[in-house]
Amino acid sequence: MPVADLDELRKQVAETWWYHTLELAPGLETPGWFDTRPVLDRIPFPADLSGRRCLDIGTFDGFWAFTMERRGAGEVMAIDVPDPRVWDWPANSPPEAIEQISSRRPGSGFALAAAVFDSKVERRELSVYDLDPAQVGTFDFVYVGSLLLHLRDPVGALMKVRKVCSGSLLLVDAVSLSLGLAARPAATLDGMGRPWWWKPNVEALVRMVEAAGFSPTGKPVRLFMPPGKAQEKPDLSVGALRLLRNRAGRDALVSAWKGDPHAAVAATVR
Template identity: 30%
Template sequence: MSQRPSQDAIRAGATALGDWFHNIDLHGVWTAPDHPLGNHPGQFWQHFSHVLPADMTGMSVLDIGCNGGFYALEMKRRGAARVLGIDHDETYLEQARFAARTLGQEIEFRRMEVYDVGALGERFDLVIFLGVLYHLRHPLLALDLIHEHVAKDLLLFQCMQRGTTEVAPVAEDYPFTDAAPFEAPGFPRLQFIEHRYAGDLTNWWVPNRACAEAMLRNTGFEILQNPDPEVYLCRRTAPAYGAAAVYPARGAGAV
């Protein structure tokens, strides 16, 4: 059995990997102790950690946009058999590999875009998709691809929301001349950011609450729980009629 590295060695290794967005406890060494959001994402995780099984023995997990690996590590702590984290940023992936290695957790991390998940060729019992959707130029496509290719059962989803939290009932159809529903506060609305939001060029789309929930339902994810205003635990079901990642759509029977 290899000897655990000293805290000085861990601190030096973590520092060499640059600034961390995930504050992770590496045997007493915190990777982002001065994080502007506090103990992030640990504090946030406490709001919804209870919706996932405490014992995940035998489960497979895909963490999309894994960043420094906080959630992937939490899944392994709960006993998940296979955990795969993907991210487009190699710096984050190096941080995640370092954290997993330091904590003695066997987790695979790959550089991959969410749009390429079909190349994985496998489905996962749980897909984690937190804090990613609003960074994507093609958000609905990403949800379609997750549904079609990698989600087997559960989806843990979070997206920044802005605008009203009201969710108005929507009709199955509207006459072409009826523009009034689009002015209703609770109508599903996805707002486009042309330049920057919060100084971030990768913030592209921000839904209101009604839109986030409608997008999940439309792509075939039944909302089971909403433990935090922006967090949803969903189950994979058949997508709404016309939903698919390719055109022409396969229709309501697609599963």
């Protein structure tokens, strides 16, 4: 890429809020909130998607959709709800919180990356709740990443995914560390002032997948979704260590330091 174009690209990257870390040119990475790249080797994401019709749900900057394309997918559709104000907000959410999170509006990062990659991914503004095979057809492979946590009705959403999936599903979503030792499916509920809802333990995440009409294949994989450059490392000074006194504080420290606890569940349609 000519230097003038690279300078322009750097400027546009700096003006955009990035969820994903994407290498747009050698040495030019987007400062993502997460760096999902190391996760690819830990989860059963198909190495070869030749000829497959694929769907990425809640694509944000498109990391998973572009990966499908690079792995040979015949066709990739990526859906998203670009206006954060219409995400699943609890009714108790303060308008300031809605305005603040709404500044992280998905769309421009995807458009810039798609142009740089000369991507053919079709991005549609569509909610997971509105997936309908009559409108979008069916897909051989569907990826759902870090989305259920933000939905009031995660199982209802997965049931909609089941209607458009004719092959396999890979679900990678947030899980509760503190409920990890419960011997049965269980979840915590946030639902306080932000679009964060259920955080299941791994057993409950698997149960959600089964309840929606999929058969899990293999064992779930536990992982930490690594923070990207946009997330500051936590301050571990004595004052900050007060965070360790309560569960929310401990979770925040683990997330910012090591990554957000997640699990991957692969499944096929039943």
